[in-house]
Amino acid sequence: MTAATPRWLDEREARVWMAYLALQRELHAAQERQLSRDSGLSIADYALLVPLSEAGDGLVRSRDLGAAVGWERSRLSHQISRMEKRGLVRRENCPDDARGCMVRLTDEGRAAITAAAPAHVDTVRHFFFDSLTDTEIDTLDSVFTRLLDRLTTGP
Amino acid sequence: MTAATPRWLDEREARVWMAYLALQRELHAAQERQLSRDSGLSIADYALLVPLSEAGDGLVRSRDLGAAVGWERSRLSHQISRMEKRGLVRRENCPDDARGCMVRLTDEGRAAITAAAPAHVDTVRHFFFDSLTDTEIDTLDSVFTRLLDRLTTGP
DNA sequence: GAGGTAATGATGACACATCAACAAAGCTGT
DNA sequence: ACAGCTTTGTTGATGTGTCATCATTACCTC
Numbered sequence: 001m002t003a004a005t006p007r008w009l010d011e012r013e014a015r016v017w018m019a020y021l022a023l024q025r026e027l028h029a030a031q032e033r034q035l036s037r038d039s040g041l042s043i044a045d046y047a048l049l050v051p052l053s054e055a056g057d058g059l060v061r062s063r064d065l066g067a068a069v070g071w072e073r074s075r076l077s078h079q080i081s082r083m084e085k086r087g088l089v090r091r092e093n094c095p096d097d098a099r100g101c102m103v104r105l106t107d108e109g110r111a112a113i114t115a116a117a118p119a120h121v122d123t124v125r126h127f128f129f130d131s132l133t134d135t136e137i138d139t140l141d142s143v144f145t146r147l148l149d150r151l152t153t154g155p
Numbered sequence: 156m157t158a159a160t161p162r163w164l165d166e167r168e169a170r171v172w173m174a175y176l177a178l179q180r181e182l183h184a185a186q187e188r189q190l191s192r193d194s195g196l197s198i199a200d201y202a203l204l205v206p207l208s209e210a211g212d213g214l215v216r217s218r219d220l221g222a223a224v225g226w227e228r229s230r231l232s233h234q235i236s237r238m239e240k241r242g243l244v245r246r247e248n249c250p251d252d253a254r255g256c257m258v259r260l261t262d263e264g265r266a267a268i269t270a271a272a273p274a275h276v277d278t279v280r281h282f283f284f285d286s287l288t289d290t291e292i293d294t295l296d297s298v299f300t301r302l303l304d305r306l307t308t309g310p
Numbered sequence: 311g312a313g314g315t316a317a318t319g320a321t322g323a324c325a326c327a328t329c330a331a332c333a334a335a336g337c338t339g340t
Numbered sequence: 341a342c343a344g345c346t347t348t349g350t351t352g353a354t355g356t357g358t359c360a361t362c363a364t365t366a367c368c369t370c
Binding site: 007008009012013015016017019020021022023024025026027028030047070121122124125126127128129131132136137139140141142143144145146147148150151152 | 162163164167168170171172174175176177178179180181182183185202225276277279280281282283284286287291292294295296297298299300301302303305306307
């Protein structure tokens with residue numbers, strides 16, 4: 001990490017890296033705008049509502065919810081508080097572990113994710129998969145998994 | 156955007172999309188941690204310092220700076236205010252256009268980006284390019300450009 | 311050049327993300 | 341049983357990003 005002579009990015013690498021940063025920014029902005037406009041939800045709301053709605057009873061322990069979306073505890077707690085204030089979820093006691101906290105999807109929350117999902121999936125298709133060939137999707141599958149592995153394992 | 160029967164993502168697409176979201180999150184977190192730890196800068200600081208340091212005199216009009224990094228005016232203005240408070244940049248009058256505002260890189264700002272850049276580039280290599288083959292980089296170049304084009308042109 | 315429109319930038323309010331500090335409960339080894 | 345460590349979750353402070361709104365100035369057309 002501390003090279004005496006830093007190896008700068010060559011022209012192609014710099015272009016790819018800048019394109020990645022711009023893609024990340026624009027894709028995030030497009031998702032946020034679409035969700036907000038069509039459903040009044042944020043990306044953060046949506047991210048939590050998905051695993052909650054996939055648990056049959058809409059009841060997930062906070063710890064497990066955090067693992068499902070890959071968030072830190074603090075971020076999760078703050079987001080749950082905001083969503084609780086809007087009636088999308090409700091905190092309940094955890095019977096197994098007095099430290100823990102269960103998060104319950106309310107009827108209102110289930111209605112919101114049910115209404116939001118189709119248009120959001122369409123947006124993901126429109127701005128992502130529709131522009132890619134089958135071979136490219138395979139490459140992305142392989143590349144993303146490898147990069148993620150390097151980021152999450154190891155020091 | 157409004158299909159009667161929404162086409163859900165198939166298993167592979169869902170995996171790729173989840174991997175993309177996780178990659179974005181982890182890559183951002185890794186950059187943020189590295190920059191903060193090694194240089195006391197944020198990603199936002201770094202993003203603005205790069206085009207400022209590339210202008211020979213370290214003087215860029217706010218509008219052009221916004222175009223260089225692809226930010227909205229409001230976001231740029233807030234970030235400049237925060238960086239001005241820490242002495243990294245300084246606002247000056249724009250001689251050509253009384254509406255405008257020039258942003259000047261201070262000596263302190265130039266020292267910060269000079270000190271930060273090598274380790275940051277190493278981090279980008281470590282977590283991104285080092286894991287990719289030449290062919291994969293070409294594919295990403297093509298894919299990112301195409302996706303970005305769809306996002307930024309057209310409605 | 312006067313009036314309407316567009317461009318530029320600042321600001322306040324709010325949502326989101328991260329960090330450090332804290333509290334409470336479980337776990338472990340003696 | 342107890343002391344120490346870990347796990348789980350909350351909170352407050354601060355930095356970041358977006359939106360709506362505003363003020364100022366430039367531009368454009370008549």
